[in-house]
Amino acid sequence: MTELMQYLQNLLGVAWLPVWTLVKILVIVVPIMLTVAYLTLAERKVIGYMQVRIGPNRVGYFGLLQPLADGLKLLMKEIIVPSGSNRFLFVSAPILALMPALAAWAVVPFDDGMVLADVNAGLLYILAMTSLGVYGIIIAGWASNSKYAFLGSLRSAAQIVSYEIPMGFGLVCVLMVSQSMNLGDIVLGQSGSAGLLGWYFIPLFPIFVVYFISGVAETNRAPFDMAEGESEIVAGFHVEYSGMAFALFFLAEYANMILIAILTAIMFLGGWLPPFDIAPFNLLPGIFWLLAKTSFMLFLFLWFRATFPRYRYDQLMRLGWKVFIPLTLVWLVIVGAWMQTPYWLW
């Protein structure tokens, strides 16, 4: 392996670094895209099962080829650009929505040292990238030149701005406790002989809950899917989109879901660390544990959607501003004081 890499390095010369980085990016992006495709199937299956149905099972065994069929269908469809729309923005909006959802993966550590860019300000980078996604939605709503799309994008913008704050405070707690903004160091800070008792979700339990709920709101998922609200504003910001342009929004939403799930797993559930540092558990590779935790968080996303009805808009704002922000602020102070006492064990 090293010989092969040495050979390629000599062969490509200065082009080696970009090529090698591109390969690494593909190694991350391709599995994400596949996961997104199969997450849509998982969603339909899980929600079906919770509604005592069996979900898609006709395309391939257990419906396993359904995502491919859906993708193919969307590819074949015509992309209709409304005549009153701003053509350039209309086309660039889906790209703007998907790009940050994928770019944020650069700093996600999959195992000890298995990370594309080991940035020390990783947490800040994540915050920046997850907030950028809203531009795609706003631009899509504005460029469509349709009242439903515009209302949807306005709702989405207000919602994301409101829920960014409790999310940001949650991250402040995490970085206070871990003393680091590097996601790899945050995971290592949770390691120790105590196993799962050493993970940050125990001292930061309210923050963990608030962060995850804000994450659901941030990705515009049910019960916070005000931006889509198909029973009120038909489909919200992507009402005018069809074919692959619509599929890109779909991909962005699901990629964001996976991102929030993996970030929750990294910051609160010990990332790639096994729950008990003893024989059968620590023999499995770290990436297995990370993916198991991520899958659990993703299952929660689907479970929420199958359970809760959509929030009314004022309830949504009340929850964000009058419950989550005070709660995170109080817990921030409590954790700060707690860390100064000898009873701080993490």
Added chain:
Amino acid sequence: MEKIANFFKSFLLVELLKGMALTGRHFFARKITVQFPEEKTPQGYRFRGLHALRRYANGEERCIGCKLCEAVCPAMAIHIETEERSDNTRRTTRYDIDLVKCIFCGLCEEACPVDAIVETRILEYHGENRSDLYYTKPMLLAVGAKYEEQIAKDKASDAKYR
């Protein structure tokens, strides 16, 4: 006191967790989906599907052209034209049902004094354009001839309630 209890109840997400427990239980429940082409839901003998015109056992068509079905049809989907046949009986020359208009209420079947127009159990039929679903007299008679056995059985089951 109750206010404080409610505060903690909402703060600890008790009701949300209850809701999730309910959907969580259903996740493992036995699924009730009927997988259509392979499995079918049971049909009653009064099922109202595709229409058919019947004949008597001697081959004479039952319809006497009284136009009661045409009159009762709330969707005005039936169109009938009649004439006097050589044996001085009144018979239809046209008996059309526009299945696109039909709402499958079964009133034509109820109105018919001679059990000529009936609705069969057939529901798996289609048309590739609108005119395919405009059923004329020969088409309706053909449906009746094909499924006469089943129709007679269903009529017999229903007879004691009429």
